[in-house]
Amino acid sequence: MSHNNNPIGVFDSGVGGLSVFRQILTDLPGEMLLYMADSGCAPYGNKSADFVVQRSFTITEFLLEQGAKAVVVACNTATAASIAQLRARFDIPIIGIEPALKPAVAETRSGVVGILATSNTVRSDKFAALLDRHSEHTRVLVQPCPGLADCVERGELSGLRPRFLLERYLEPLLAHGADTLVLGCTHYPFLIPLIQRLTGPGVAILDPSPAVAQQLRRQLELGELLAESGAPGGERYFTSGQPEQTLPVVSRLLGYPLTLEVLPEPYRPG
Ligand code: DGL
Numbered sequence: 001m002s003h004n005n006n007p008i009g010v011f012d013s014g015v016g017g018l019s020v021f022r023q024i025l026t027d028l029p030g031e032m033l034l035y036m037a038d039s040g041c042a043p044y045g046n047k048s049a050d051f052v053v054q055r056s057f058t059i060t061e062f063l064l065e066q067g068a069k070a071v072v073v074a075c076n077t078a079t080a081a082s083i084a085q086l087r088a089r090f091d092i093p094i095i096g097i098e099p100a101l102k103p104a105v106a107e108t109r110s111g112v113v114g115i116l117a118t119s120n121t122v123r124s125d126k127f128a129a130l131l132d133r134h135s136e137h138t139r140v141l142v143q144p145c146p147g148l149a150d151c152v153e154r155g156e157l158s159g160l161r162p163r164f165l166l167e168r169y170l171e172p173l174l175a176h177g178a179d180t181l182v183l184g185c186t187h188y189p190f191l192i193p194l195i196q197r198l199t200g201p202g203v204a205i206l207d208p209s210p211a212v213a214q215q216l217r218r219q220l221e222l223g224e225l226l227a228e229s230g231a232p233g234g235e236r237y238f239t240s241g242q243p244e245q246t247l248p249v250v251s252r253l254l255g256y257p258l259t260l261e262v263l264p265e266p267y268r269p270g
Contacts, residue, residue, distance in 0.1 A: 009063030014042035016187030017074025039241025045118025080124035099184030114173030117184030
């Protein structure tokens with residue numbers, strides 16, 4: 001079996017995809033990983049689908065220029081808008097993410113599942129198809145969460161603002177008996193401690209990151225693209241936003257200091 005030590009590219013509208021990135025770091029330790037936070041354009045949740053598709057293309061081109069052997073779209077909103085077009089255009093494995101509705105339906109005891117996601121994700125055709133596939137015997141309550149990803153983008157994980165928004169968004173789900181919550185936006189896993197405090201311990205909170213890392217490994221194995229065993233791995237971070245604003249948030253979310261590089265000019269938002 002052959003190997004490939006080229007990097008894996010991971011991107012999101014901002015810092016949220018780090019919830020997926022840290023899982024990949026843990027599960028595939030020999031891989032060189034590139035993280036691209038499109039913070040100059042965040043949030044994607046209220047942009048047009050065309051805009052999100054354009055940014056997804058531009059960022060994938062940048063990651064390919066860095067030698068990426070695979071790309072992880074660590075963003076539900078970008079996956080819903082652009083994954084089919086990305087796969088049609090680029091000839092490398094492209095791994096997306098979608099709300100973990102299937103395991104939630106398998107796990108719920110009350111028969112009521114709540115999904116938190118961005119407005120764009122819940123409006124997408126891909127999301128409608130997901131609901132169709134999995135909501136036959138389960139009541140699925142869909143809650144768009146404007147403003148919530150922005151809190152994480154600013155590094156606000158426990159203050160008044162995220163608490164106020166979450167109380168509002170969780171109330172109808174809990175009132176209708178949801179006992180399982182699907183986090184349909186990669187920013188939200190960073191809010192799990194606050195969400196769990198508000199729901200109490202009886203509600204399960206599902207994060208799809210482990211399934212994405214597993215799917216990535218499977219694709220790399222299939223294409224004989226895994227790094228050699230014993231390869232040192234490594235990390236590089238890029239942003240299209242203001243590094244002095246994004247850097248402290250990225251370091252805080254990952255829990256260690258790092259260097260953040262600025263996305264080169266041709267790939268920056270117009
Ligand atoms: N993290 C993103 C997602 O998974 C998008 C958040 C946003 O930019 O609105 O949907």
